[in-house]
Amino acid sequence: MTEVVHHTIEDKKVLDAPSKEWEPKIIGFLCNWCSYAGADLCGVSRYQYPTNIRAVRVMCSTRISAHLVLDLFRAGADGVILGGCHLNDCHYITGNFHTEKRFRLMKELLKDAGIEPDRLRLEWVSASEGEKFSKVVTDFTEQVRKLGPSKVKKDAAVKAKVEAADGASETFRLKALVGKEYNLEKTGNVYGNRLEKSELEKLIDLAAKDEYERSLILVLSKEKPRSVKELGKIMDLPADKVLRHIVVLRQKNMISMDHPEGLTPTYRTIEIGGEQ
Amino acid sequence: MSTDAAHKSASQGGNGGDEHFEPRILVFCCNWCSYAGADLAGVSRLQMPPYFRVIRTMCSARVDPEFIMRAFQKGADGVLVAGCHPADCHYIGGNYRTRRRMALMKVLLQQFGFDPDRLRLEWVSAGEGEKFQKTIIEFTNTIKELGVSPMKGGE
C-alpha cells in the first residue's frame, strides 16, 4: 500500500521537488463513500481551495495505518489530512471509530518524534459537505504553512525519530492494542467487561512510548554501537530506562551487546534479528 | 565482535574462506548439561549458524575417540564435544575423563594432517544458552577460516 500511495501521488518527486519558495506538501486520504464524494461535490460546486493537497482515495478511512502516515512524514510530508464519514455514518459501520483510535496513536507517536501534531488532522466530511471540504483543506493548508517546513529534511535527529515512530507503529503490540481499542471500550472484552476509556488510553500511550523509545534505540544503534549513557543523552531519557528497554530488545534478539574492554558495554542493532 | 554480529558474519561466510562454504559440524552434547543448554538457547531464541548437527549422548565421557575419527573420515569439517562443567557432571566425574581424552585426540588429529582446531571441547551448563550460541558461532567461524576438511580436498 505504501508503495501504491507513493506511486499515486509521486510523493518522492513531489516532496523532493526543489522550489525556491517553500510550499507545504500535504497529502490527503479520503474515504470513498463520504469524504472523496464530498471533495467531488466541492469541485462540482466550484468551491476553491489551495493546490497543496494531493488526495488519495481509499475505501474507508480506517484503511490508513499509522505506518502509512508516519512513512509519509518520514519522507518529508509537511502535513497529512485524513477524511472520513461522520461517526455512525460509516459505510462499513464502525470503520471510522477505529480510525479515530488510530488517529490518536498517530498523534502520540508524532509528538514523541518531535513533529508538531498539528501537521496531522482528521476530519469527518460527508458526501454532501462540499463546502466543508474546501474550508477544511484551506484551513489545514494555512495551519501547516504557519508551522513551516517539516524538520525531517534538515534535521537528521528528527528524521531518526520519525523513523523510530514509524518502526513503533509497525510493532504487533501497538497494532494489536489500537486495533482492539474500540471493541474493548464499546462492546467489551473477552470477559464481557467494557474498559474505561481513559485507562485504556493511558495503557496505550505508555505502550506507544515504550515501543517508540525501543524503536529509536534500534534506529540509533544501527549507525554504530552505542552505550546506554550515550543513548540516554541523545534520547533525553534516563539511562536506567534505556537499559530496561535494551533488556527487552536483547530478549527479543533485536540488539546485541559488544563486550567491552573498559566498563561501558555498547549495543548494536541486529538487522537480521527481531520477532517473526 | 558481538555474538549476533558474529553469527551474521558466520552465516555470510566468515572472515575468510569460500563464500559458499557450508561447513558440516558435528556436535556431541551430553544429555544433562550441554543438550539442555542448547535447548535453552532455543527457548531464548538465540540465533546461530545452521551448519551443526547435534548427537546426544548421556555423558560426554561416552564420546569415543572412534566416533570423532569416523566423523572426520566421513567428511565432517569440525567436531565439537560439549559436556557439563567439570564439577557439575551428572555422573560425578565423567567429564574429567572427557577432557583427558580430547587432549589426546587433538594430538592424533594433527598426526592425520588435520588442524587440531577442528576438534573442540567446551563446557556448557544447562543455564548457559548464550554460551552455547557463542560457542557455535565461534566454532563455525573457526571452521570457516580453516576451510573444507582435508578429507574432502581442503587444506
Place this chain on the structure above:
Amino acid sequence: MAASDKIGAVMVVGGGIAGMQASLDLADSGYKVYLVEKQASIGGTMAQLDKTFPTNDCAMCIMAPKLVATGRHHNIDLITNAEIAIVDGDAGNFTVTVKQHSFRVDPKKCTGCGSCAQKCPVEWTNEYDEGTKMRKAIYVRYPQAVPLVYSIDPERCIGCGICAEECKAKAVEYDQKDKVLEVKVGSIILTPGFDEFNARLKTEYGYGVYQNVVTSIEFERIMSATGPYFGTILRPSDGDIPAKVAFIQCVGSRDEHCGNEYCSSVCCMYAIKEAAIAKEHTSQVNPTIFFMDMRAFGKEFDEYYNRAQNEWGIKFVRSRIAAVTENPKTKNLILKYVANGEPKEEEFNMVVLSVGLRPPVDNETLSRVMKFRLNDDGFAQTGAFSPVETSRPGIYVAGAFSAPKDIPMTVAEASGAAAKAGSVISSARNTLITKKEYPKEMSVEGQDARIGVFVCHCGVNIGGVVKVPEVMEYAKTLPNVVYAEQNLYTCSQDAQERIKEKIKEHKLNRVVVASCTPRTHEPLFQNTIREAGLNAYLFEMANIRDQCSWIHMHEPKAATKKSKDLVRMAVAKSRLLEPLQNLTMKVNQSALVVGGGVAGMTAALEIAKQGYKVHLVEKEKELGGVAKKLYYLPSGDDPLAYVRRLDKEVTSNKNITVYTGAKIRLIDGYVGNFKTSLESGEEIEHGIVILAIGGQEYKPEGEYLYGKNKSVMTLLELKERLHKGDPLGKEYVFIQCVGSREKGHPNCSRVCCTGTMTAAIEIKKKDPKAKVYVLYRDIRTYGFREKYYKEAGNLGVTFIRFDDEVKPKVEEKGGKLEVKVMDEDTGKEIMLRPEYLVLASGTRPQPDAGTLAPMCKVPQTKEGFFLEAHMKLRPVDFATEGIYVAGLAHGPKFLDESIAQSLAAVARATTVLSKTELEAEGIVARIDEDLCDGCGICVPTCEYKALEVVAGKKDPKKKLVEVNVGLCKGCGACVGSCPAGALTQMGYRDSQITAMIDAALEGQMPAKKEVKQNEH
C-alpha cells in the same frame, strides 16, 4: 484409630526444592502425593539462583532433573496456583480443602509453546527476575517451568482476546473458574519456604531510592545467564560494569531495630558466592564484603571462604555499615563505616544488600488454617528432638519455614519430614498409588524395521520456519520408513491416539517424532508407543524446534535442510534400536544401621515404625554415642533423658535387633542385596545401609597446656563437670576454634560457638559473679541460636576477638594460668588469669570411617567425614545406591540436625525398602564375555562402582569384568575405555551412534559411493 482409616496419601504444601524432595521420596515409597503450590509452577527460590555454594554448581542444572521428575511422577498430583482453605480431621486422616485459582488456560491442552505470550500486548515486570525483566499478561514464571503451562495474570489481562486467537491448540479458556478441591490425606508436610526481608525497611541503605542498591536475590538474577543482562554484571542506573561492588551483610538479620534478632544463616555464604561468581562472570568487578562475623559454618564452607580471600581476590571488611548515600551525579554510593576504630568513607559503583530470610507472608494464615504454632519470630515451631514436627500431630515441616537454612539442610529436612509423614500412615502404604498397566509387548525380533515418522508443526513454532510438509515427504523417502505424517501438535492428546492407530495400521515397529526436545517429551511418546504394545526403547526423537527452528528463525531454507538431516539421523538410529528390558532385582526389605548414637537410634526406630526389620550395630557396649556427653542443650531440653528414652524404645522394638560391642568385618553386595559379617562371625542380610557412626570431640593434647594442667579442659569435659556439680570457679576463659579452621582442619566445627554460649550461660546462671571471657574469631551462632549469644552478652560474658595469625598464649606461672590475647578490635594485648581454661575443640570423624568407606565403596572428605553424593541436593545419599549417611559421620552438626538427617536417610532408604523388587535402568552397560579379557581398565572409569573384575563363569581361570546392572547409571563412560570393544551401552551402542554420525555426514564425501555399513 483403626489402621484401615488411615489414608495412604500425603499433601505437601509448597513446591520449592523441599517440597519436590519430600514429594519424590514419598511417591517412591508407596504413597500418593498432592503437591500444592501457590505459584503457577513449582521450583521455588532455588529456581531463581544462578549458582550454589560451596560447589558453584549451576542451580538450574542440578534442579531441573528434580523438577522434571516431580512433574512426571504418576503418583504426584501437582495442584499449582492453589492455596489451602480448610484442614479437617486428625493425623492419619485429614480432609483438606484446596482452592485452586483459574489459569484461564487448559493445562491439558497447553503445550507450552509460548506463541500466546509472544503476541500478548500487555507487559508487566517479571516477578521471577525480581522485576529486572518484563513478562506478558499471559506467561510462565520461567522458561524451564514445571508444569509448563501458561496462565493469564487476571490483574494485568485486558481481555483483548489475542492469546486465544494465537493459540493453535485452543487452550485458552477465559471463562475457566476457580476450583475448590477436597483432598483426603493421611499427613501433611509444610514446605512453603521463606520471603526475603524487605530492604526498604532499612532506610539508611537507600534501597528503592538509589538505583544501584540492589538486594542479593536481584543480584542473583543479574548474575544469571538467563537474567536481564545475559550474565554480564551491569548496574541498573546506566548499564555500566560496576568496578567496585560492596556487599552489606546482615540486612534484616541480627538486628533488633527491624525486629529480626535471629541470624539468617545463609547470607554470609551466598554473599561470598555472589562475589566470586560476579568476578568470574565479569572480571572487571571487584567485590568487597562488609560483615560482622563470617558465618561459614557448613561442610567445607571455610575452605570456600579461604579461597575467596586468598585466590579469588575478594576483600573482606569487618564492619557494620552505618549508612549509604548516593552521589546524585555519578549514582555511585558512599559507604560510611568504622574500621579498626576509625571512621571511614568509601565509594562504590554498586551495593548489594544481603537480605535476610523471614517467614513467608502467609505464615499466619497457614498457622490459623492448619492449627499449628509459630515461634516468636513467625516461623513454624519445632522441638529440639523433633526438628520436622509442628505442634499439630500429622503435620510436618521442612526447610526455611521452621528456621532460616541452606539448601542441603532443607533437602535433608524434606526427606526427614517425608519419613515422618510416611510412618504415620505406613499401614496404608501402596493403597492409593497406581501402577500403570500396559498391553503385552509385541515381539519385533527378526522383523525388518518399519518406521513411522511424525513431524510436528508445534503451532507455528516449527512450521513458521521449517517447511514441515517437505520434511515429512522427505522422511517417506528414507529406507525403512513406511509411514510419515505431520501434526499441528504431535504432543496433543489426540495425536497420541493417532500414533497408536498408525502403529497398528502400518505395523510400525519403530517410531520417530520430529518435534521438540526429548528432555521434556520423550517419556510422553515412549508411554504412547508402550500403550500400543511397543517397547519404550523403540522410540527416537529429532529435535527440530529448540535446536533448529527457534535458533535459525531467519534462515528457513537452511533450517528445513537441517530438519531433514536431523530426521535422517534419527531414522538411522531408530533402524538399529532394539527393545530393552528394565531389569528387576529382588530387594531384601531390611536395614543395617551402623552406629548406635542418636542418629543411628533415630534411624533404626523410624525404619522399624515403617514396618521393616533393622539390624543396629554399635561398637561400644551401650547405645547413646556422643549425645550422652552433652548434658545441656541451649533450649533447656535434657539430652541425656532423651538418649535414655530412645535407648529404651530401640531395645524394646520387635523389629530392631541390636548388636552392641559389635564390629563389622565386611559389607558386601549392592543395593537391595547386602551381606554383612560381624567380627563375631554373625552374618546379616539386608537391603540398605545407613552409616551413622558419629564423630568425636578432638582432644587437643599439648595445645594450650591441655593434658598438662588439670584446669585446662575441653568444652564437653567442662559440661560434664558442671553437670556433676563440681565446685564452680570464679573466672573462666573459653578459647574457640581449637582444632578447627586451621591448617589440616580448615573447616568450622559448627557447634562449638553455641556450645560455649550454653556453658557460659549455665555458669553465669549458677554464679552471676563468675567472670567469663570468650576468645573467638567469629561467633557463629547461626539461626535462632543468635539469641544465646545475645543472652550470654546480657549476662555479662566478655567477648574478645583474636586473629587466627595471633593465637592466644597460655602459660602456667606459679600454678596459675595466664592467658595473653591480642584483642583485634582495640589492638591491645589483654592478660587474663582464669581459674579454668575451656577449649572449644572441634569435631572429628570416627577413626573407623576409614575402614568402612572402602567396604561400602563410598568416599570421604580430606578430614575423614563421609562425602555425600551431592553437597546440595543429595545430602544423605552416596553415588553407590542403597547406602546413606546421617549425623556426625557426615560432618559436625547439632543434635536436631542429626535427627533430621537420620530421618532423611530413612526416607531415602524407604524408597528402596518399600519395594519387593527394584527396576534398573534399561540404558545400562553390557559386557561381551567373549571379547572381555578382564584387564580392568574400565573399572576406575565407573563412578558408581558397577564394574568389577571376577573369575569367568565358563572358565574360572579367565578373568572377566562383570557389570552390576543394579548399580549402573548408564552414562557410558566405561564403553569408550575398553580396549577390546567388549563393553556396550544399551540404547547408545557404537553402531547406533555411528549410524547417526554417518547419516549426519551423508553426502559430504564426494564421488565414490560409500560401502553400505553392516548394521547389526
